[in-house]
Amino acid sequence: MNVLSPLFDSLRGLGRATLFLLTILAGIPAALLRPRLVFQQVYSVGVLSLIIIVVSGSFIGMVLALQGYRTLVNFGAASSLGVLVALSIVRELGPVVTALLFAGRAGSALAAEIGLMKATDQLSGMEMMAVDPIKRVIAPRFIAGIIAMPLLASIFAMMSIGVAGGHAVGVELLGVDAGSYWSQIHQAMHGADIRDMLIKATVFGLAISWIAVYQGYHAAPTSEGVSRATTSTVVVSSLAILALDFVLTAFMFH
Numbered sequence: 001m002n003v004l005s006p007l008f009d010s011l012r013g014l015g016r017a018t019l020f021l022l023t024i025l026a027g028i029p030a031a032l033l034r035p036r037l038v039f040q041q042v043y044s045v046g047v048l049s050l051i052i053i054v055v056s057g058s059f060i061g062m063v064l065a066l067q068g069y070r071t072l073v074n075f076g077a078a079s080s081l082g083v084l085v086a087l088s089i090v091r092e093l094g095p096v097v098t099a100l101l102f103a104g105r106a107g108s109a110l111a112a113e114i115g116l117m118k119a120t121d122q123l124s125g126m127e128m129m130a131v132d133p134i135k136r137v138i139a140p141r142f143i144a145g146i147i148a149m150p151l152l153a154s155i156f157a158m159m160s161i162g163v164a165g166g167h168a169v170g171v172e173l174l175g176v177d178a179g180s181y182w183s184q185i186h187q188a189m190h191g192a193d194i195r196d197m198l199i200k201a202t203v204f205g206l207a208i209s210w211i212a213v214y215q216g217y218h219a220a221p222t223s224e225g226v227s228r229a230t231t232s233t234v235v236v237s238s239l240a241i242l243a244l245d246f247v248l249t250a251f252m253f254h
Helices: 005-032 035-045 047-075 078-119 122-128 133-161 166-173 178-188 191-217 223-253
Strands: none
Touching: 005 035, 005 133, 005 191, 035 047, 035 078, 035 133, 047 078, 047 133, 078 122, 078 133, 078 178, 078 191, 078 223, 122 133, 133 191, 191 223
16 A cells, blocks of 8 residues: 555545636636736746747757758758747747646746735735635636747747748858758748647646645645745646647647
């Protein structure tokens, strides 16, 4: 029994998290009646994360172009550099790296903010005033995370494929023909690739937001508890992103 106790603890935690998710979903209609709260959280978790997404996307596109060119030129296929950069970013690196950055920046901030609200009895005060903290605090942040992730992933891909990433290095630095670069992308890129990227980003946003609000809401009301919840949010979200990416990719390629 002692050997199986960690497994049972994990299952109990998953059950509590699932019930918490159902509670959030039940509170979403009430949260949507206050769009101002949702827009404020979209700004907090989305717009304020934009700088790190743009900068990271640009440099990842540049590095991918450099590495891809070194390989493709050996096979006389340097003109296919645009396809390599575009498909790699849109299908995998765009949603996955954006989700990891989103978990580190926005997910940890959500968990810390909610944990501090619990530690300072703000959530308890809302309940005493007959205000449901799930509808007022948790649901708007949950919705904002789901909305922000696809937008950030789209921006990440655009910046990596275009001006600041592969095009700047491949065409301007390495001398790949610009017409060939863009025509190869136009021929290889399909609407299904964009669709799959948005599906992955939406699922990742849901998972990160769910983990962040759960960890923050159930954090111990101490500084140590808030710190532990923030760390757990980043770690669990990162593992969940990688696992979900494998599952989604397997279904999409199938």
